[in-house]
Structure formats: C-alpha cells, structure tokens
Amino acid sequence: MSLGVETLFTSALGLRPPWAVESVKLDTVGRRIDFEITCQSARMACPECGAEHQPLHDRLRRSWRHLDFFQFEAWLHCDVPRVSCAACGKTTQVSVPWARSGSGFTAAFEALALALCRDLPVKQAAALF
C-alpha cells in the first residue's frame, strides 16, 4: 500500500483521528468494495455523560451498507468501541462519525471512489486495493 489509498479514503470519508480507514478491498469479481475502519484510541469520551478519557470496555463488530457507486456494492466495517464509564457507570457504544443521521458518505468520497474505479484498469485497480 505504498500509494496511501487508506489515507485518501480516510480524508475523503471526512474521518478524523482516532478514526481511520485501515484497509480497502476491491472485489472486481463480486463487484463490491469493503472498507475496514479502525478506531485508534484506547480511551474515549462517554457518549452518555460526556466524561472524557474513559477506558474501553470492548469492541463490537458492525457493518454498514452504503449506496452502490459505479457497479460496486460498498460496505463499511468497524469494530466499534464501547466505553466503560467511571463517571456514570454505564457501558455505551460510541457513535461512529459516518453513521450520523444525514451524514453518510460525503460527495467528495463518492467522487473519489468513482474516479478510482473508472480511471484504473481492472488489473491495476485490483493490485492497488
């Protein structure tokens, strides 16, 4: 991954640390594209009460289907952290930035993904991803 496709998609998705695209898999046969997103933080704010720097309880695997673009099915996957909060005593899953209501993918992301899929020969695209 010398070309930094993960970095490209991280910024195209509008993700900020600790969220980042970890890997992108393009399946030209199955016509789907899978984004693995990681949360690179051991501590996060409690979604319930807002207490900062709370330890993580565990991570739960979740997947999101996005609108198709070009001829590809787009999927996001992430092990989403749950915060174990010392302040309010609750265990709560943090909200992911791409699943906020109305946020979805940015137009920039769709444009970039489309450009990548269209401009690269299939073999080259498969090698890239």
Ligand SMILES: [Zn+2]
């Ligand atoms: Zn709390």
